Amino acid sequence: MVKEKGADLMAQLSGKSIYLTGGASGIGRAVTEAFIKEGAAVTILDKSPVGLQELKQQFGEKVQCIEGDVTVYEDHVRAVETAVEFFGKLDVFVANAGVFDGFAKFEHVTPEAMSAAYDLLMDINVKGYFNGARASVAELKKTSGNMIFTVSGAGYYPDGGGVWYTASKHAQIGLMRQLAFELAPEVRVNAVAPGGTLTALHVIPPLEPFVKIVDNDTKEKSIKKRNPLQIAMKSEDHVGAYILLASDQARAITGEVISSDGGLAVRGL
Numbered sequence: 338m339v340k341e342k343g344a345d346l347m348a349q350l351s352g353k354s355i356y357l358t359g360g361a362s363g364i365g366r367a368v369t370e371a372f373i374k375e376g377a378a379v380t381i382l383d384k385s386p387v388g389l390q391e392l393k394q395q396f397g398e399k400v401q402c403i404e405g406d407v408t409v410y411e412d413h414v415r416a417v418e419t420a421v422e423f424f425g426k427l428d429v430f431v432a433n434a435g436v437f438d439g440f441a442k443f444e445h446v447t448p449e450a451m452s453a454a455y456d457l458l459m460d461i462n463v464k465g466y467f468n469g470a471r472a473s474v475a476e477l478k479k480t481s482g483n484m485i486f487t488v489s490g491a492g493y494y495p496d497g498g499g500v501w502y503t504a505s506k507h508a509q510i511g512l513m514r515q516l517a518f519e520l521a522p523e524v525r526v527n528a529v530a531p532g533g534t535l536t537a538l539h540v541i542p543p544l545e546p547f548v549k550i551v552d553n554d555t556k557e558k559s560i561k562k563r564n565p566l567q568i569a570m571k572s573e574d575h576v577g578a579y580i581l582l583a584s585d586q587a588r589a590i591t592g593e594v595i596s597s598d599g600g601l602a603v604r605g606l
């Protein structure tokens with residue numbers, strides 16, 4: 338029998354139901370698009386109503402959009418309930434929504450601003466990941482599912498942010514490893530560590546007066562200079578790692594970080 342060209346190319350996430358935070362922009366948006374192309378349905382929690390509206394227009398019944406805040410546990414519960422109600426189950430949770438500290442140098446910032454920055458940034462970047470994992474775990478156990486955390490080169494190396502961003506990305510890796518240990522053998526837990534990427538990643542308000550906000554051209558040049566492959570990375574450059582970890586091809590992988598950073602391990606940041 339003659340096979341149609343492309344007939345062997347199976348979608349890798351066919352029939353999977355995925356819950357992702359921060360899908361309205363940047364890396365989360367590119368990953369959402371890639372997941373849907375691979376056959377998944379995606380439920381998204383984000384605080385941006387405009388971004389969510391755009392997603393709904395683009396993807397229709399393949400997405401469910403929840404406006405909310407990752408620091409609020411009940412918002413994750415709503416998202417998980419929505420995923421199960423509309424798509425029948427939950428296979429994957431992706432913790433991705435995050436904020437930045439703009440490389441704020443700790444000696445240049447008042448202790449009061451540093452304290453406010455800690456509360457805001459750690460709440461979103463660390464407690465936000467914990468909240469989503471906790472709200473998803475019971476449904477993921479039913480499907481032998483998995484979790485993926487968006488971490489960063491700043492989870493390994495200095496100078497990928499200031500103290501709070503770097504500490505938050507180290508903490509996310511610790512959280513991922515401990516969960517991989519506690520949830521085996523039922524649920525796999527892994528991470529993707531993107532390097533500097535051209536997105537709209539926000540500097541939190543308490544630190545804005547203390548940092549230089551750079552334009553996209555400057556950002557592009559600096560990202561290129563900092564990684565051995567000299568790539569000014571775009572969100573789409575990272576999606577392959579998420580597809581692999583979410584898929585059944587990765588059934589032997591847990592507690593692992595895939596770096597997608599232009600080769601920072603070769604030279605550091």
Ligand code: NAD
Pocket residue numbers: 358359360361362363364365382383384385388405406407408433434435436461487488489490530531532533534535536537538539
């Ligand atoms: P982005 O700003 O383009 O996207 C982040 C999304 O998270 C936005 O849609 C935003 O509305 C949402 N969000 C922020 N705070 C939220 C909250 N409290 N509740 C709900 N939603 C919230 O930024 P991005 O660069 O795509 O960042 C995504 C992840 O990638 C973050 O964890 C970030 O730390 C990580 N990362 C980014 C880079 C980079 O250089 N851009 C590098 C490595 C890792």
